[in-house]
Amino acid sequence: MLRDLFKKNKYITVSTTSFDSISEENKPIIPDGLWVKCSGCGKILYKDDIDNSYEVCPYCNYHFRLSAYKRIEYLVDKESFEEFDKVLSGGNPIKFKGYEEKVAAARESSGINEAVVTGIGKIDGEETVIGVMDSHFMMGSMGYAVGEKLARAFEYATENAKPIIVFTTSGGARMQEGIISLMQMAKVSAAAAKHSEKGLLYITVLTDPTTGGVTASFAMQGDIILAEPKALVGFAGKRVIKGTINQELPEGFQSAEFLLKKGFIDEIVERKYMKSELSKILRLHKER
Structure with a gap:
């Protein structure tokens, strides 16, 4: 199920508790979090090596999930990014119990105010508006x-x-905001359509995972649609689709490669x- 995918941490860290069964004199001295386990191939990797390789596994090319600010750091020219609406918040429109506490916890753990960072910056000198989920x-x-x-x-x-x-990654609409969350699909799609009517370029980059209402709206509206390797992209989960159409699904279904x-x-x-x-692409579009 999709919810099982969404429980993944950024890294699977290798803790010193992994060596509890080893005798004290033979136990290696390893600080917690120094090594990480690749979710793609299962190999144990030195964390600094991953940090220095765009957070990609050197063995299987698995692309670890990036924070918004880290992706922006990799993408834009140094000191060229100007963030929009940094403190904008949505509140609790349907008075969902415990929602404020959940949002506060997400802000503390992620270091951002909401699930997307937007702004304007330069990519090799080419100025563009950027949104990173x-x-x-x-x-x-x-x-x-x-x-x-x-x-x-x-x-x-x-x-x-x-x-x-726009770099997309999402589990879809936020259930704690009810119908308000579903209305965002139409709102963003309408804004994207007005941008398109002006003959302006919209690029989407699908990252792991891009699902639900985000896929059903602005994620697939780009003039050019790129994706990271092996990204999961789809609307509903495999089990739901299989149960609905009562058929076996193709190998690699909902992967970027399949799409x-x-x-x-x-x-x-x-x-x-990517940069x-x-x-x-930005230069070619500008030279039209």
Whole structure:
């Protein structure tokens, strides 16, 4: 089920408690969190090596999930990013019990105010509006604040004739905001449509996982749709789809590679090449 995917931590850390069965004299001295386990191939990796390789496994090319600010750091030119609406918040529109506490905990653990960071920056000198969703904040779920920040980013890009790039990762609409969360699909899609009417470029980059209402709306509206390797992209979970159509699903169903083969996305780009690929696209668009 999709919820099992969403329980993944950024890293599977290897703790010193793993060696409790070893005698004291033979026990290695290893600080907690120094090594991480790859969720793709299961190999034990030195954390600093992962940090220095765009957080990608050198053995199986598994792309660890990035925080929004880390992705922006990898993507934009140094000191060129100006954030929009940093403190914008959605409140608790349907008075869902315990929601304020859940949001507060997500802010503390993720270091961001909401599940998306928006702003403007330069990629190899090419100025563009940027939106980056973050799976570490309530699995990137889309509530009022996420929709409002993205809609404002599109509006800014439209008014200032700028391209926009959105990195998506999400479990879908945020259930704690009820119908308000579902309305964000239409709001962001409408803002994206107005941007398109002006003949401006919209690029989406699908990262693991992009699901639910985000996939059903703005994630798949880009003029150019890129994805990271092996990203899970879909609307409903495999079990739901299989139960609905009563058929076996193809191998690799809902992976970025499967979608590329079927023509739903334009290219799969490894993280280390993402900045150069995006700057090339921005330059080509500007020179039309």
